[in-house]
Amino acid sequence: MNLTSLNLFKLAARKMDWLAQRQEVLAENVANVDTPKYKPYDLKPFDFKTALAQTHHLQLNQTNGAHLSSRRDESGPGKVEKDRHSYETKPDGNAVVIEEQMIKVSGTTQDFNLITNLYKKHVGLIRQALSRGS
Amino acid sequence: MDLTKAMLVSAAGMRAQGTRLKVIAENVANADSTAETPGDLPYRRKVVTFKNEMDRSLGISTVKVEKVGVDRSDFQRRYDPTHPSADADGYVLLPNVNSIIETMDMREAQRSYEANMAVIEAARSMLSKTVELIRS
Numbered sequence: 001m002n003l004t005s006l007n008l009f010k011l012a013a014r015k016m017d018w019l020a021q022r023q024e025v026l027a028e029n030v031a032n033v034d035t036p037k038y039k040p041y042d043l044k045p046f047d048f049k050t051a052l053a054q055t056h057h058l059q060l061n062q063t064n065g066a067h068l069s070s071r072r073d074e075s076g077p078g079k080v081e082k083d084r085h086s087y088e089t090k091p092d093g094n095a096v097v098i099e100e101q102m103i104k105v106s107g108t109t110q111d112f113n114l115i116t117n118l119y120k121k122h123v124g125l126i127r128q129a130l131s132r133g134s
Numbered sequence: 135m136d137l138t139k140a141m142l143v144s145a146a147g148m149r150a151q152g153t154r155l156k157v158i159a160e161n162v163a164n165a166d167s168t169a170e171t172p173g174d175l176p177y178r179r180k181v182v183t184f185k186n187e188m189d190r191s192l193g194i195s196t197v198k199v200e201k202v203g204v205d206r207s208d209f210q211r212r213y214d215p216t217h218p219s220a221d222a223d224g225y226v227l228l229p230n231v232n233s234i235i236e237t238m239d240m241r242e243a244q245r246s247y248e249a250n251m252a253v254i255e256a257a258r259s260m261l262s263k264t265v266e267l268i269r270s
Contacts, residue, residue, distance in 0.1 A: 016264070020137050023260065024194065027140040027253045031147025031197040033246050034154075035184040098249050109256045116263045123267075 012119045018046045018078045019112045025080055026108065029101050037093035040086055040101070043078035137264075139194050140257040146189075146196035147250040153199045154182040154243045158236055165231040169219040176219075177229040179205035205230055 022043045029040040060067075086095040157180050167177035185200040207230050215224030 020140070020260065023253075023257050024136045024140040024143065027143040027147075027250075027257065028195060028197075030246075030249050030253050031143050031150070032184070032186050033147075033249065034151075034242070035186050035197055038186050098245070102249065102252060105253055105256045109260055112260045113263060116267055119267060 008122055009119070012115050012122075015046060015115050016112065018043065019108050019115070021078050023105065023108050026101055026105050029083075029096050030098065030105070033094070033096045033098055033101075035094060038096060039094075040083045040096045041080050042083040042104070044081055046078065137257045137261045139192060141254050142192060143194055143196050144250040144254045144257070146198070148247055148254075150184055150197045150199050151243045151247040151250065153202075154184075155240065155247075157182050157202055158240050158243065161231050162233065162236050162240075165229060165233060165236075167229055168217065168226055172219050172221050174219065176209060176227050177231070179207075179229065179231045181205050 025041050025043055032038040083095075087097040087100050089095040161179050164177040169176050181203050183200045183203060184197050186195055187198045188195045209230050210228040211225045212228055213224055214220055214226045217226045220226050
């Protein structure tokens with residue numbers, strides 16, 4: 001039996017992918033906190049509709065080592081887009097607000113904890129079902 | 135799992151802030167470096183600029199130090215006829231380093247460094263949570 005064939009695990013894995021990718025985008029924003037003219041990015045929110053659309057997502061086949069994997073915004077489960085709701089823009093054109101980014105980072109970590117705990121719980125449920133099945 | 139990439143981006147940010155701190159240290163250390171002879175110019179303040187750059191080997195955009203430029207603002211002047219680099223009127227040119235601005239800059243670099251550190255910490259905790267799934 002493959003765990004990912006269960007929808008719950010599949011969804012949890014996809015959400016974890018999304019959170020990991022978001023963390024990467026946020027890390028880039030924080031690293032560029034003093035880069036002139038840099039505008040922060042964020043991922044498109046993870047919702048049911050996009051999660052459903054992703055199940056029918058097709059990717060280009062790589063038949064040669066020189067082929068590039070795919071474009072940056074298609075590399076993960078989420079779509080990277082410019083964050084247009086940033087709090088403010090500094091005189092040098094940089095729109096990264098460190099507090100805003102840190103809030104997002106901690107929110108992402110919290111969500112990740114939630115998902116891993118849910119995952120654990122489900123594994124526990126399956127284990128219990130198996131152990132009592134004599 | 136791309137969390138290692140997140141850590142690499144933050145590490146690049148920390149390296150850039152480290153370079154900035156090094157340049158600030160250079161400025162502060164040379165705050166009183168005057169010229170040796172009357173015609174020469176004293177130490178000129180250096181400024182770091184950053185840029186967002188795509189790292190092709192990693193496939194992610196990180197931050198890099200674009201260049202270490204110089205501050206073209208005017209030098210300060212002080213009346214000190216006994217100084218070896220004093221001009222005919224007895225004035226000495228001093229570096230255009232303002233210790234208050236340098237302190238401010240240093241604090242900002244420190245805060246940015248800490249922010250990058252916090253992101254690494256968050257990514258690390260997420261990664262270890264994932265590894266812990268094996269034990270469940």
